[in-house]
Amino acid sequence: ENVAGIVGRADLLCALFFLLSFISYCKAFRKYDAQGKFSLIWILVSLLLCGAAMLCKEQGITILGVNAIFDALVICKIDILHLGSGLLQNNTTSEQKIRWKRGFFTRIFLIASGGIILLYGRWRIMGTGPPAFTEVDNPASFADNILVRTVNYNYYYSLNAWLLVCPWWLCFDWSMGCLPLIKSISDVRVIAPLVLWFFFTGLLWRALWSGNRDERRILTSGITLMIIPFLPASNIFFRVGFVIAERVVYLSSAGYCILLSYGICMLCRQSKRIKKIIIIALLSLVIVNVLRCIRRSYQWRTEEDLFTSALSVCPLNAKVHYNVGKNFADRGRETFAIQYYREAVRLNPKYVHAMNNLGNILKETNKLHEAETLLSKAVAI
Numbered sequence: 001e002n003v004a005g006i007v008g009r010a011d012l013l014c015a016l017f018f019l020l021s022f023i024s025y026c027k028a029f030r031k032y033d034a035q036g037k038f039s040l041i042w043i044l045v046s047l048l049l050c051g052a053a054m055l056c057k058e059q060g061i062t063i064l065g066v067n068a069i070f071d072a073l074v075i076c077k078i079d080i081l082h083l084g085s086g087l088l089q090n091n092t093t094s095e096q097k098i099r100w101k102r103g104f105f106t107r108i109f110l111i112a113s114g115g116i117i118l119l120y121g122r123w124r125i126m127g128t129g130p131p132a133f134t135e136v137d138n139p140a141s142f143a144d145n146i147l148v149r150t151v152n153y154n155y156y157y158s159l160n161a162w163l164l165v166c167p168w169w170l171c172f173d174w175s176m177g178c179l180p181l182i183k184s185i186s187d188v189r190v191i192a193p194l195v196l197w198f199f200f201t202g203l204l205w206r207a208l209w210s211g212n213r214d215e216r217r218i219l220t221s222g223i224t225l226m227i228i229p230f231l232p233a234s235n236i237f238f239r240v241g242f243v244i245a246e247r248v249v250y251l252s253s254a255g256y257c258i259l260l261s262y263g264i265c266m267l268c269r270q271s272k273r274i275k276k277i278i279i280i281a282l283l284s285l286v287i288v289n290v291l292r293c294i295r296r297s298y299q300w301r302t303e304e305d306l307f308t309s310a311l312s313v314c315p316l317n318a319k320v321h322y323n324v325g326k327n328f329a330d331r332g333r334e335t336f337a338i339q340y341y342r343e344a345v346r347l348n349p350k351y352v353h354a355m356n357n358l359g360n361i362l363k364e365t366n367k368l369h370e371a372e373t374l375l376s377k378a379v380a381i
Contacts, residue, residue: 001246001247001296005172005300010056011057011251013053013056014053014057015053016053017053018063021046021047021050021063022046022066024045024046025067025070025071027042028043029075038103043110046063050118055122059232059251061119062228062229062232064111065228066225066228068111069224070224071104071108072104073221074217136175137175137242138241138243139181140156140235151193153235153236155179155193156179156243157193157196158195159192160244160248163244164249164252164253164256167289169313170296170309170313171309171317171320173314174314174317175317176317176347176348176351177316178316178317203219207219215262218262219262222255222256222259222262223259225251226252226253226254226256227252232248233248264282303323307323308324310323318344319344322340322353322357325337325339325344325357325358326357328340334361334364334365337357338365341354341358345374356375359374359378363375
């Protein structure tokens with residue numbers, strides 16, 4: 001989705017600078033020793049690359065959080081089990097601990113200062129406030145009941161997690177009623193966030209309390225790289241202008257790959273038979289995903305294929321029906337255009353663009369009374 005759609009190119013550039021920033025941060029510790037020495041130049045380069053990532057996409061600034069946690073877990077080798085008490089995993093003297101703390105807190109200060117400067121610069125560029133969004137863009141964020149908002153946000157998280165596990169439901173637009181709000185506890189969809197938190201809690205427990213220090217570090221790093229880049233799209237800090245967008249999990253997929261790779265390695269160690277089964281399953285998965293990518297790439301080649309492919313994923317999305325209708329209208333197929341425009345208006349009675357286009361087509365086909373009614377209603381809205 002990021003490669004095929006021109007909008008996704010910003011996410012690709014963001015990911016490029018994001019990873020370059022991380023690599024630069026790692027290079028700062030090529031001569032790291034017990035004295036806690038590090039390269040200030042590479043830290044500053046990492047901050048500059050973070051700024052470039054943020055200018056491509058706001059979530060690029062999350063690399064600062066990833067770098068900070070990487071520093072604590074991998075560079076400083078902080079034992080997760082002892083985070084609360086502030087103890088170190090390795091046996092060091094009090095003098096070495098003081099030196100380590102000085103180096104670590106100096107780097108955290110640099111990261112925090114750089115983040116504040118970048119956020120201030122971004123704020124100056126954007127102006128005094130965030131972009132304004134409408135209810136059709138993100139209906140859950142406009143819900144008056146905080147419980148409804150919370151449940152639906154968690155439902156969105158579960159769908160994003162499912163896209164990481166099985167990226168089969170792909171749509172160019174998930175707004176305008178594509179995902180109706182969950183308003184009752186009897187809605188079967190509430191199971192999805194429960195399943196998500198069940199597995200995530202188990203994974204987090206394993207990452208924090210595993211008896212294997214390396215396993216704790218790997219799992220925590222994977223979770224960090226999967227969760228932190230997704231935070232700007234989580235609606236926690238501010239309202240976003242979409243319900244689901246495949247491109248926002250592009251960076252998070254790196255953390256998911258770390259977790260998946262580690263899990264596969266653990267399974268392969270069980271026995272040679274299991275290892276063979278895993279290898280066959282992985283090869284099959286790669287083949288299936290390659291074929292899926294080829295098919296999806298062809299769908300992105302033309303508007304007709306892209307829009308019609310969304311009908312099976314989001315049949316309740318008024319914008320999808322509108323775009324299909326507009327595509328038919330542009331090709332002179334008014335009968336089909338009217339059909340899809342009517343469906344768009346039915347799904348969203350306040351969809352002005354669909355009303356306007358439908359009214360104009362009806363006017364051209366001499367259905368003047370209905371055309372006048374639609375156009376008058378559109379003007380009133």
